[in-house]
Amino acid sequence: MSYRRMRAICIKELHHITRDVRSLALALLLPVLMLLLFGFALSLDVDRIPTMIYDQSQTAESRALVRQFQGSRFFEIRGMVREYPTIERGIDRSRILMGVVIPIDYAEKLGAGQEAQVQILLDGSDSNTASIALGYAESLVRGYSLELRTLALNRRAGERLTPPVDARLRVWYNSSLESKNYVVPGLIAVILQIIAALLTSLTIAREWEMGTMEQILSTPLRPAEMVLGKMFAYFAVGLADATIAVLVGVFVFEVPFRGSLPLLAVSTCVFLFGALFFGIFVSAAARTQAAAYQMGILSSFLPAFLLSGFVYSIETMPWVIQVITHIVPARYMVTILKGIFLKGVGLSVLWGELGFLTLYALIVFLLATRKLNQKLG
Amino acid sequence: MNSVETQLLVKNFGAFVAVDRVSLAVEKGEIFGFLGPNGAGKSTTIRMLCGLLTPSAGRASVNGFDVARQPEEVRRTIGYMSQKFSLYDDLTVEENIDFFTGIYGVPREKRAARKAYVLEMANLAGRRNALTRTLSGGWKQRLALGCAILHDPPVLFLDEPTSGVDPLARGAFWGLIHDLSETGHTIFVSTHYMDEAEYCHRLALMYRGKVIALGTPAELKAGLTSHSLLNLESSEPLETMRALEGLAGVHDVAVFGGGLHVTVDDVDATSAQVRERLAAQGIEVRKLERIEPSMEDVFVALIEAEERKAA
Numbered sequence A: 001m002s003y004r005r006m007r008a009i010c011i012k013e014l015h016h017i018t019r020d021v022r023s024l025a026l027a028l029l030l031p032v033l034m035l036l037l038f039g040f041a042l043s044l045d046v047d048r049i050p051t052m053i054y055d056q057s058q059t060a061e062s063r064a065l066v067r068q069f070q071g072s073r074f075f076e077i078r079g080m081v082r083e084y085p086t087i088e089r090g091i092d093r094s095r096i097l098m099g100v101v102i103p104i105d106y107a108e109k110l111g112a113g114q115e116a117q118v119q120i121l122l123d124g125s126d127s128n129t130a131s132i133a134l135g136y137a138e139s140l141v142r143g144y145s146l147e148l149r150t151l152a153l154n155r156r157a158g159e160r161l162t163p164p165v166d167a168r169l170r171v172w173y174n175s176s177l178e179s180k181n182y183v184v185p186g187l188i189a190v191i192l193q194i195i196a197a198l199l200t201s202l203t204i205a206r207e208w209e210m211g212t213m214e215q216i217l218s219t220p221l222r223p224a225e226m227v228l229g230k231m232f233a234y235f236a237v238g239l240a241d242a243t244i245a246v247l248v249g250v251f252v253f254e255v256p257f258r259g260s261l262p263l264l265a266v267s268t269c270v271f272l273f274g275a276l277f278f279g280i281f282v283s284a285a286a287r288t289q290a291a292a293y294q295m296g297i298l299s300s301f302l303p304a305f306l307l308s309g310f311v312y313s314i315e316t317m318p319w320v321i322q323v324i325t326h327i328v329p330a331r332y333m334v335t336i337l338k339g340i341f342l343k344g345v346g347l348s349v350l351w352g353e354l355g356f357l358t359l360y361a362l363i364v365f366l367l368a369t370r371k372l373n374q375k376l377g
Numbered sequence B: 001m002n003s004v005e006t007q008l009l010v011k012n013f014g015a016f017v018a019v020d021r022v023s024l025a026v027e028k029g030e031i032f033g034f035l036g037p038n039g040a041g042k043s044t045t046i047r048m049l050c051g052l053l054t055p056s057a058g059r060a061s062v063n064g065f066d067v068a069r070q071p072e073e074v075r076r077t078i079g080y081m082s083q084k085f086s087l088y089d090d091l092t093v094e095e096n097i098d099f100f101t102g103i104y105g106v107p108r109e110k111r112a113a114r115k116a117y118v119l120e121m122a123n124l125a126g127r128r129n130a131l132t133r134t135l136s137g138g139w140k141q142r143l144a145l146g147c148a149i150l151h152d153p154p155v156l157f158l159d160e161p162t163s164g165v166d167p168l169a170r171g172a173f174w175g176l177i178h179d180l181s182e183t184g185h186t187i188f189v190s191t192h193y194m195d196e197a198e199y200c201h202r203l204a205l206m207y208r209g210k211v212i213a214l215g216t217p218a219e220l221k222a223g224l225t226s227h228s229l230l231n232l233e234s235s236e237p238l239e240t241m242r243a244l245e246g247l248a249g250v251h252d253v254a255v256f257g258g259g260l261h262v263t264v265d266d267v268d269a270t271s272a273q274v275r276e277r278l279a280a281q282g283i284e285v286r287k288l289e290r291i292e293p294s295m296e297d298v299f300v301a302l303i304e305a306e307e308r309k310a311a
Helices: A003-019 A021-041 A060-071 A084-092 A106-111 A127-157 A179-200 A203-210 A212-217 A223-252 A261-286 A289-306 A319-325 A329-343 A347-373 B042-049 B071-076 B093-103 B108-121 B137-148 B167-182 B194-199 B217-222 B237-244 B267-280 B295-310
Strands: A049-055 A075-081 A098-102 A119-122 B004-013 B016-026 B031-035 B057-062 B078-081 B155-159 B186-191 B202-207 B210-215 B228-234 B250-256 B259-264 B285-291
Touching: A003 A021, A003 A223, A003 B093, A021 A179, A021 A223, A049 A060, A049 A084, A049 A127, A060 A075, A060 A098, A060 A106, A060 A127, A075 A084, A075 A127, A084 A098, A098 A127, A119 A127, A179 A223, A179 A261, A179 A289, A179 A329, A203 A212, A203 A223, A203 A261, A203 A289, A223 A261, A223 A347, A261 A289, A261 A329, A261 A347, A329 A347, B004 B042, B016 B042, B016 B202, B016 B210, B031 B042, B031 B167, B031 B194, B042 B057, B042 B155, B042 B186, B071 B078, B078 B137, B093 B108, B093 B137, B108 B137, B137 B155, B137 B167, B167 B186, B167 B194, B194 B295, B202 B217, B202 B295, B210 B217, B210 B295, B217 B295, B228 B237, B228 B267, B237 B250, B237 B259, B237 B267, B250 B295, B259 B267, B267 B285
Parallel strands: A049 A075, A049 A098, B031 B186, B031 B202, B078 B155, B155 B186
Antiparallel strands: A098 A119, B004 B016, B004 B057, B202 B210, B228 B259, B228 B285, B250 B259
């Protein structure tokens, strides 16, 4: 290993980077753009569900239930209707997501102390949102009926009864249950993975295509020096991207940051090393810029996006996919980022993830070096 | 010790034999020319000598180091200019020089002097901050040569360095090569420009992977002295070719520029026969004279002999 040769490669690569202003601007703007796009668009919060109500009962009791819906922040009443077809049309045209039908005998059954049913119609084409909406509707109706029953019992007994179990929910780490807090830290890992692939995928393939690789191979330069020199040049850009992403996360999205900044810095560096080495490996394996670009984006974007657990929870995946996620480095980085941002946990919890990322970076570095060591033919 | 030595060097690509048992020895300070048509195996041989390709069989050494077993030592002591222009277009002249200074590991105390030497040699001192992409072909080629000799290597491999460069720049380039040779550098250079062969001290003619002739330019031309060469200009070149076919004493007729080159045994006797035959067919002879064979004549004759052997 010669420090001087590695430095020569790194400086040369930095010249390439600074001279290609458009690519550099793109590399620095991309994290902001992706954070804004995903952070706002990928909202998993379901509220203000557009709803229509068909009140067949038209009684004081049914109107009291309607008021419950109107008072909830989860529902937005788009109309009181007098027939089924209006609700059907509303769902078909995606104007509403839910219809509530209060049956004609609602008040009678309530008065007789019987079970009164309420029909809820849902647009199931977005199953995730539908099931969340159903949950809200169910709990609203159940809570209201419990309240009614308690009132009735109290009236009959002439004294105050309280429900035997009172659940007091406390959500830890993301107490306001805002999905941006959940999405943004994980998103930083995905962004860094993609940026790393974008930056490095062309770096070796371009030298093969331009013929400069042949020139370099005739010099005393060793593959490890070339891989490291290139990696450090792109690491500078990657680190700038990471800083931008964290700042946008904390100051624009106001995601809480509860953990240790040094641990975040170390983890980010190790993750970037691995991601950049991987990009260089892909570039060396592909030999043409077009192939390297496609391979680089596919092999980094898809696993990082789908298999890292940054929004799609790994626990609910089929077990084969769950096994595969264990070799996706972004998965470990997502855990580390969520741990540092939301839980404020430290190395005593995250050492396993950090250990894996270190090992991964080392292995990919060796692979990239070996790939470069192959001669011309 | 020879600067470059090969013994029965072979390179196969699958079933294709790119280099077929090539044995050469190049002395220190020599300008050794590697001639041959495209695809003859010149580049493949040079790449093996630079440690870029592993030989399939045979041995080769450069500066006393075995190319297969000591590639690192070989790379430290050679300069290489590949066929394709291979500097960084988006770097300036000076940045390219600094880069190669770094990866060749030129000692700190020598760097400034080497850079000044290369800038002066390539006549680029005034354009050191120009982007390489803005340089013309001749400048780029001189910069590439400069970058390949920053570490002052004793042996220099140049693979068709003058292809795509205008004749004036080619002349200047060969001047640089001569200067390097005079300071004790060995130059191993391939070309397919026959006129450039005359600049070399010694030549190897390569054809279909084999070295079919080896010697100084004078020796190679002398190899044709059992025959003589006539330059014939006539009113009907194609008719003339047909008329001379099979004429006793005529070995070969080849189109050359606007006229014909006729290879004969005996200049005087055959000249008379040629005039007679053409007069009989009503073809006017404008010029018929003995000429010295050029490198191209030698080359064409050798390849034709090789093809006759193969057939």
